Amino acid sequence: MSLRSTPTTHKRTCWRHARLATFASGSPWGWIDDGAVITEGAQFAWVGADAGLPPDLQVDDEVDLHRALVTPGLVDAHTHLVYGGDRAGEFEQRLQGATYEEIARAGGGIRSTVAATRASSDDALFESAARRARILMAEGVTTIEVKSGYGLAEVHEARCLAAARRLAHELPLDVRTTSLAAHALPSEFAGRPDDYIDAAITWLAGQQARGLVDAVDAFCDTIGFTPAQTERLFTEAQRLGLPVKLHAEQLSDQDGAALAARFGALSCDHLEHLSARGIAAMQQAGTVAVLLPGAYYFLRETKLPPVAALREAGVPIAIATDHNPGSSPALSLVLMLNMACTLFRLTPEEAWRGVTVHAARALGLPDRGTLAAGQRADFAVWDAEHPREMAYRFGHNPCRRVVHAGVERTMR
Ligand code: NIG
Ligand code: FE
Numbered sequence: 001m002s003l004r005s006t007p008t009t010h011k012r013t014c015w016r017h018a019r020l021a022t023f024a025s026g027s028p029w030g031w032i033d034d035g036a037v038i039t040e041g042a043q044f045a046w047v048g049a050d051a052g053l054p055p056d057l058q059v060d061d062e063v064d065l066h067r068a069l070v071t072p073g074l075v076d077a078h079t080h081l082v083y084g085g086d087r088a089g090e091f092e093q094r095l096q097g098a099t100y101e102e103i104a105r106a107g108g109g110i111r112s113t114v115a116a117t118r119a120s121s122d123d124a125l126f127e128s129a130a131r132r133a134r135i136l137m138a139e140g141v142t143t144i145e146v147k148s149g150y151g152l153a154e155v156h157e158a159r160c161l162a163a164a165r166r167l168a169h170e171l172p173l174d175v176r177t178t179s180l181a182a183h184a185l186p187s188e189f190a191g192r193p194d195d196y197i198d199a200a201i202t203w204l205a206g207q208q209a210r211g212l213v214d215a216v217d218a219f220c221d222t223i224g225f226t227p228a229q230t231e232r233l234f235t236e237a238q239r240l241g242l243p244v245k246l247h248a249e250q251l252s253d254q255d256g257a258a259l260a261a262r263f264g265a266l267s268c269d270h271l272e273h274l275s276a277r278g279i280a281a282m283q284q285a286g287t288v289a290v291l292l293p294g295a296y297y298f299l300r301e302t303k304l305p306p307v308a309a310l311r312e313a314g315v316p317i318a319i320a321t322d323h324n325p326g327s328s329p330a331l332s333l334v335l336m337l338n339m340a341c342t343l344f345r346l347t348p349e350e351a352w353r354g355v356t357v358h359a360a361r362a363l364g365l366p367d368r369g370t371l372a373a374g375q376r377a378d379f380a381v382w383d384a385e386h387p388r389e390m391a392y393r394f395g396h397n398p399c400r401r402v403v404h405a406g407v408e409r410t411m412r
Contacts, residue, residue: 012059022047037070041406068381074334076323076359077359078269080149080180080325081144090109118153125163132323132331137409143176146177178214179203179242194229216242230260253278256278258281261281264286270290270295282315291305295327319351337352338390357369382400
């Protein structure tokens with residue numbers, strides 16, 4: 001793209017004198033110490049050292065960032081943002097000794113959120129999800145994934161996916177939707193999980209025809225669905241050309257990661273109980289490992305995901321909030337940077353790649369997650385000198401400005 005006098009309908013803005021963590025190369029942080037980015041419409045037209053800007057550059061606007069830090073917009077690759085009610089009471093029960101599994105088996109857990117979700121109007125579902133989305137956005141998040149999974153009936157699953165789509169229409173935010181009908185067994189199907197999976201399989205084509213779904217997920221675990229049930233669902237997803245991802249090896253090893261990898265899964269998520277076999281399968285398939293320190297922390301898990309083995313195998317690692325009312329009511333992806341380092345021993349740079357370039361890959365979005373010419377112009381400006389500071393401090397939001405698709409958001 002020429003930066004000289006090419007006539008263009010798109011506004012060009014040059015953001016100058018920033019510390020850039022581009023994550024666009026293998027060099028540490030993709031660091032550029034005195035950098036500049038030029039946006040043209042919704043894309044970056046140019047990224048590099050400020051001193052390397054073309055001398056006869058023509059732009060519509062110039063902004064001096066006075067050495068502030070600029071990173072790619074953050075990508076939260078795993079959320080369950082749309083639901084009714086909350087589970088604060090269940091939290092109290094757990095503090096008194098009940099386990100997450102016991103509560104789920106007694107009909108609480110996910111199923112109590114299903115009841116609250118079904119009882120919520122479309123507007124109430126949208127409004128509560130939008131409130132949560134705005135909190136994520138205030139920390140530089142520009143793309144999120146949102147799963148269904150609290151409707152568990154055709155009409156309610158569709159309402160949840162539609163609420164997620166509406167977020168992208170009404171907020172300056174990109175949203176990828178994932179159908180997670182195979183999240184828990186609704187009480188109407190008690191004792192008949194195979195019949196429920198048969199039903200969920202029939203919903204997918206309609207969700208796709210209505211433009212409601214970008215990917216398909218399942219909860220493959222002792223309190224979720226079996227590998228055989230997951231495989232039947234994934235076979236239909238594959239037939240429809242929808243990519244898959246999986247809640248895998250969260251509470252037990254079901255060999256779900258290897259199953260998902262056979263379907264070329266975009267990601268396997270959680271992974272505390274992941275085996276060497278699962279790691280090898282993910283590596284071969286190019287599947288991203290999405291680690292969720294919020295759920296690990298909140299459920300007081302003690303089994304760590306096999307970070308060193310994932311690293312050694314070269315499996316890309318992403319970090320997400322897993323925001324949901326039961327296992328991770330977290331609304332801070334920046335806090336997850338700290339938790340990924342303190343709990344999972346990721347390096348700050350690994351954690352950052354996990355909420356940018358690798359998170360984008362977990363969503364099948366190669367057009368974002370780095371600062372580079374041709375990428376979407378999604379970036380955050382921080383009151384910090386270096387991104388390692390955000391992995392170090394917690395309970396603190398130094399995000400000062402956010403540009404989404406080339407347009408600066410007004411921060412409230
Ligand atoms: O990602 N593991 C299954 N699903 C969610 C929790 C859902 C809930 O408890 O409401 C998770 O941890
Ligand atoms: Fe989840």
